[in-house]
Amino acid sequence: MKTIRLFDENSHLYTFTATVLSAEAGKTPNTLAVVLDATAFFPEGGGQYADPGTLSGCPVTDVQETGGVITHTVDISHPDGVAHPFTVGATVTGEVDAATRLARMQNHTGEHIISGIVHRMYGYKNVGFHLSDRRDAPDVTLDFDGVLTREQLDAIEDEANAIVAACLPVKAYYPAPDELATLTYRAKLELSEGVRIVQIGRDDDVKDRCACCAPHVDNTGEIGLIKLLDFIHYKGGVRIHMLCGSWALKDYRRKYADVAAMSAAMSVGQEDVTLGFARLKAELEEIKRGTAELRRQLEEMLIESIEATEGSLCLFDEGLDAPAMRRTLNLAVQKCGRFCGVFSGNDKDGYRFVIGRGDPTLDLKAYAKEINTALSARGGGSSEMLQGSSTATRAVIESYFANR
């Protein structure tokens, strides 16, 4: 027997009673697969997760539909070991999580409005829809088979919010086949019977008509703000991220807090955070340039102060980048008669190195294997210069160079 879909008639029905038709062991321990004669739980489908809630106090963790029969997965692991009430013929009370359902209906109905406008204004089809709210940050994506610009999206957003402000009726119904044949509507599949039509707007001024089986709000005013966020080019069209209603408010609250914190940290008005950030970035670039110049001068002075030796030399620094290491090496080789190593890093994370020669007749390549072994290194190069990384300690490295 097909399950009576209470959400079809009344999408705001969150509490209901129904009779248990079957209750079998679920796929995981401590769960039951419960079929009722009727339910207000919307099953997973059409890009939307199943409604959460409880059946006689037990959490409903999943709801699926097969051939018109809706099955609830119910968690019966009661902490106090209380027996579950799911016996065939028993009456149970269902509670759909109202806040989640309303938020999903706001976003789902918002999707119809946006898809209707895009279809009417640009002729593009909605070819993908996903409504995700299982993590902390809800995300709604809409895919269209044509490209849109930010300016066009702003115009679509204005039009959508005008439809919200007009508080237009949203009607969901199953038209008779002869009426259905006369209707123009958007549909993903070509069906001729059992088609549920969701109409936005009055009969004499329809804003959108679409075949859909999900629950929607009754009036566009319930949606609240419709906000189109980022968009990317996707499979020849666009993928738009959108948030409506309570999810849009949550997103705004978070972003407002971010802007307020940035504004306070930079001591600029909230309207100037972008300018303030650009100024900070420019200052940072200037400081980086100045630091690099100071560092270069310091390196030169340090190398200048090193006493020249006929033997080998090795220098250490925590954070030299590759060009700075080569620059240091080029100065330092003039101070030694044999091997000259420049090491950047520390004992804990290891070192990167470049090794040069004070004596131009030395063939460094011939020593690469020995150096790799002595310094637990991976490296190589030419007869003039070797480079690589080492996991040896500074003490081991210094002792190698002292004997070379």
Ligand SMILES: [Zn+2]
């Ligand atoms: Zn829908």
